[in-house]
Amino acid sequence: xxxxxxxxxxxxxxxxxxxxxxxxxDLRLLGECASSVEAxxxxxxxxxxxxxxxxxxxxxxxxxxxxRVPEAERPLIVFVTAYEEFALGAFDLSAIxxxxxxxxxxxxxxxxxxxxxxxxxxxxxxxDAAPAGLPSLAALLDSLRAREREPVxxxxxVRAGSELVFVPVRDIDWISAADNYxxxxxxxxxxxxxxxxxxxxxxxxxxxxxxxxRDAIVNLARVRAVRTGNGQDADLVLRNGHILRLGRAxxxxxxxxxxxx
Numbered sequence: 343x344x345x346x347x348x349x350x351x352x353x354x355x356x357x358x359x360x361x362x363x364x365x366x367x368d369l370r371l372l373g374e375c376a377s378s379v380e381a382x383x384x385x386x387x388x389x390x391x392x393x394x395x396x397x398x399x400x401x402x403x404x405x406x407x408x409x410r411v412p413e414a415e416r417p418l419i420v421f422v423t424a425y426e427e428f429a430l431g432a433f434d435l436s437a438i439x440x441x442x443x444x445x446x447x448x449x450x451x452x453x454x455x456x457x458x459x460x461x462x463x464x465x466x467x468x469x470d471a472a473p474a475g476l477p478s479l480a481a482l483l484d485s486l487r488a489r490e491r492e493p494v495x496x497x498x499x500v501r502a503g504s505e506l507v508f509v510p511v512r513d514i515d516w517i518s519a520a521d522n523y524x525x526x527x528x529x530x531x532x533x534x535x536x537x538x539x540x541x542x543x544x545x546x547x548x549x550x551x552x553x554x555x556r557d558a559i560v561n562l563a564r565v566r567a568v569r570t571g572n573g574q575d576a577d578l579v580l581r582n583g584h585i586l587r588l589g590r591a592x593x594x595x596x597x598x599x600x601x602x603x
Contacts, residue, residue, distance in 0.1 A: 344461065347388065348374045349381040349404070350396040350422060352540050353556050354519060355443070359394050359422070362450050368458075378407035390417050392457055394441070397423040398541065418460060420453055443538075444522040495545055500526065500533040509533055512550075515564045515580055517542060519557040529582070552596055554578060555589030560596075568596070 346369050348359045356374045363369045372388045375381040378399055385393065397404040408419055421440040438460055439453045497508045509526055518525045519539040526533040535542065543551070543559055554560050560578060567579040568588070576588040578596070588596060 343370045344368055344392060344457065345370050345372050345388070345390045347372050347381070347384055347390040347393045347417070349376075349378070349384075349393060349399075349407075350374075351376050351399045352396070352538050354521070355396065355422070355538070362447065363394075366454065369454075378402035378404065381407055382410060385411055385417065386415075389415075391461065392418045392420060392438075394420045394422055397421055400540075400544065418457060420457070498526065498535060498542075500535045502533060507533060511546065512561075512563070514551075514561050515582065515584065516554075516561060516586060517551075517559040527584075552592075554586060554592050554596055558586060560586060 346363050348356050348363070348371065350356045350359070353376075356376070360371060360374065363371050372390050373384055375384050378401060381393070381395070384390075393408075395404045395408060404421060404423075408416065419437040421437050423440065423442065439456050441449060441453060495511060497510050498514075500507050500509055509528055513528050515527045515529065517527065517539065520534065522538070523534045523536050524539050524542050526535055539557065539559065543553060546559070550563065551559050551561055560580075564580045564582070565578050566581045569577045569579055569585075575590070576593055578586045578588050580586065
């Protein structure tokens with residue numbers, strides 16, 4: 343049995359990997375982690391054979407995290423990322439493979455064959471060499487950190503049919519997750535953007551946009567009121583009359599941000 347740990351800050355990404363892992367009779371899911379800090383503790387405590395590890399996570403990215411695990415204790419690593427330039431860095435850390443989001447079951451199956459072959463060969467098998475000309479891990483880390491320091495965009499570019507539409511960020515009412523896309527809700531219009539909710543969130547001004555539940559972000563300038571129920575349930579009432587459910591785990595954060603906005 344091959345013990346697996348899934349590490350990704352996006353719930354939908356974890357759910358997809360969970361389904362793929364559980365569909366394989368020789369894989370056993372030890373757990374899921376939403377952050378690199380959780381993952382470090384889980385790797386030390388559970389000793390997985392394989393870790394499916396997202397690269398672009400808040401706080402500590404996947405490259406930094408796995409670098410903190412001594413090589414002798416390091417499981418097989420499959421990096422998972424939406425950015426091809428970061429996927430290439432997998433080879434610099436002797437990862438067995440990488441999965442570029444969004445990947446399909448066939449690509450996942452290819453990864454599994456590599457995992458099974460490596461485990462059959464044993465821990466002494468040499469790691470795959472990095473292809474010539476790939477950037478070093480240090481360069482990729484610099485690129486990743488530079489991405490985290492990118493200025494907040496004034497507009498997002500989305501495709502609508504044959505057109506590229508420039509959507510001013512200040513005009514967005516709220517943003518919701520939709521599989522491998524996000525939906526930008528702008529007045530009566532809705533635009534699809536091929537990004538994850540987490541990656542969009544990191545590009546927005548945190549004082550203006552806040553996560554209200556796992557699958558939605560709201561523009562605080564568009565919030566007219568917080569409507570509370572009999573229990574701990576609450577809704578956000580937007581200026582256009584639209585009502586959004588506020589997740590209980592996010593309620594205090596949203597209220598504090600809204601009051602301070």
